[in-house]
Amino acid sequence: MSIESQNPATGEVVDTFDETSAEDREEHLERATETFEEWRETPVEHRQQLLSTAADVLRDGAEEYAQLMTEEMGKPIGQARDEVEKCAWVCEYYAEHAAEFLADDFVAGEPDARTVVAYQPLGPILAIMPWNFPFWQVFRFAAPNLVAGNVGLLKHASNVPGCAKAIEDIFREAGFPEGAFTSLLIGSDEVEDVIGDDRIQGVTLTGSDGAGRAVAETAGSELKKSVLELGGSDPFVVLEDAPMEKTVETAVQARLINNGQSCIAAKRFIVVDDVYDEFLERFVEEMDAQTVGDPSDEETDIGPQAREDLMEVLHGQVEETLEKGGECRLGGEPMDRDGAFYPPTVLTDVPDEAPADDEELFGPVASVFRVPDEEAAIEKANATRFGLGASVWTDDLERGERVARRFESGAAFVNELVKSDPRLPFGGVKDSGYGRELARDGIREFVNAKTIWVQHDAGEETGMVE
The missing domain is CATH 3.40.605.10 (Aldehyde Dehydrogenase; Chain A, domain 1)
Incomplete structure (x- = not known):
């Protein structure tokens, strides 16, 4: 055969x-x-x-x-x-x-x-x-x-x-x-x-x-x-003192790298209330600015999903999340073009136990959660059956390391996206x-x-x- x-x-x-x-x-x-x-x-x-x-x-x-x-x-x-x-x-x-x-x-x-x-x-x-x-x-x-x-x-x-x-x-x-x-x-x-x-x-x-x-x-x-x-459903925690410009720029990269198809991609964006509105507005704007197209074109930011059936699974997870009460702020539908293209998508108000909350979404879909403070952010970050990577964003590096040590994950990053490096153990x-x-x-x-x-x-x- x-x-x-x-x-x-x-x-x-x-x-x-x-x-x-x-x-x-x-x-x-x-x-x-x-x-x-x-x-x-x-x-x-x-x-x-x-x-x-x-x-x-x-x-x-x-x-x-x-x-x-x-x-x-x-x-x-x-x-x-x-x-x-x-x-x-x-x-x-x-x-x-x-x-x-x-x-x-x-x-x-x-x-x-x-x-x-x-x-x-x-x-x-x-x-x-x-x-x-x-x-x-x-x-x-x-x-x-x-x-x-x-x-x-x-x-x-x-x-x-x-x-x-x-x-x-x-x-x-x-x-x-x-x-x-x-x-x-x-x-x-x-x-x-x-x-x-x-x-x-x-x-x-x-x-x-x-x-x-x-x-x-x-x-x-x-x-x-x-x-x-x-698999992973990595949290990306944004505290009130996060350097917002760098945080948003990296958040987009962390969610969309490899067309969103990465185990260590940031998938759950957990933002404290004080900066939630600012982060969400800027994040949606930057996600929307990404170029979706032919992956062989040097100007393309996001190519297709690897297979049509994988895109269909992803879209089913988005639809179920919305049916359960989630809100779509951007994207949310397969693109009307040839190929398995799914657009950058942002979901908010995601209910507990909806797919965008407790499953791995393997594609360019971000779930954004509002939490009251640092302690609630850590609790939400760890409220998942996955534990691959995690990141926290803050201007206080000592605070960042303290939070990173509390993540239930194989790797934890402060003011950086999760990535593998030959010099460091990965798992x-x-x-x-x-x-x-x-x-x-x-x-x-x-x-x-x-x-x-x-x-x-x-x-x-x-x-x-x-």
Whole structure:
């Protein structure tokens, strides 16, 4: 069978790919297992060098890869270029720091013993990745795991098969051995069998909490390590002393980046009463000023939603919110044009338990809530089953940090939008998942932290490092 990728802005077919057959899947799994036995013994310095080369390959083909993302899922072309550069950055980051992160930890113990914690790779790791950041999500997994000595198998979203194959080609061109990174063009109904395969040693997923529960259940039944980065409904808290011009400017960016299709996008704007009217007026005005159009046009701020059915789900959430008593201040209807275009939308007076209050709205729809004070803002920010990111806006940085520490989230930002950074651990709490990606924490998720105890005769020099 074949898989078609479609341009969501035009409906035209971008390319056609053959699905991975059962026979090919078996061959890929076997090759990955064989490659791991050699790859794990490859000096980390050589793995780092190959990762550095992958960064060069990314930059050399940046325009090609950016255009591919824009064609397959509708990302504005400028943001697509930024995504390629961020992938190169994460490769360079681990190319520089992997040896340090994987070095043995010498632990003080008995005086006549040498005790060490060694970090050793586990084997083939399955990555189940989404379409919204079709390069970055994959490289966020691949860079630390490949340099740690694991091998990767990618089950990418079905609407970005071209991106999946391009990423596989990037690692091959960089010099990684055959089987170190493989794309499996398979359906979601085949994922359970792959997780259950004895050769797979771990699984990571970025996606919805529903998908996360299914993957965690399967991985748990097989006693395999899993890392889940799931959905979010990030609060964006505006206190009375917020620097309003910067706050509004960033609020628009935080809600509309990637056409509003980001797990860590700000979705619930929680504004104290003293500045609510000012914020809402300026926010609606700036949202309305954004240019919706062809994502390949340099002047476009917002492209289409990635698929027609996803836009329909988003619109259904908006309609249900309005039926329950919410008010629409801007947008609220699919645009009358070809393609899956939904306009910037602002909802207010959102009732408790309406979709715009307790579900993730994955598109350019902002919910704005009025609260009386800081304490109520924190309470509302935490009144969600999600816990991925959060931000607070204030002129008092000590106050901001105090509020940030009270957010129930994996990341909290003061006077900045929520974002991922290779130097910092990334992940969520509650229904936003568990485990961490990036930084030292990320490279150590899929390794065996092995305790090694070497007993010496009494009085013998242990060689402990102080």
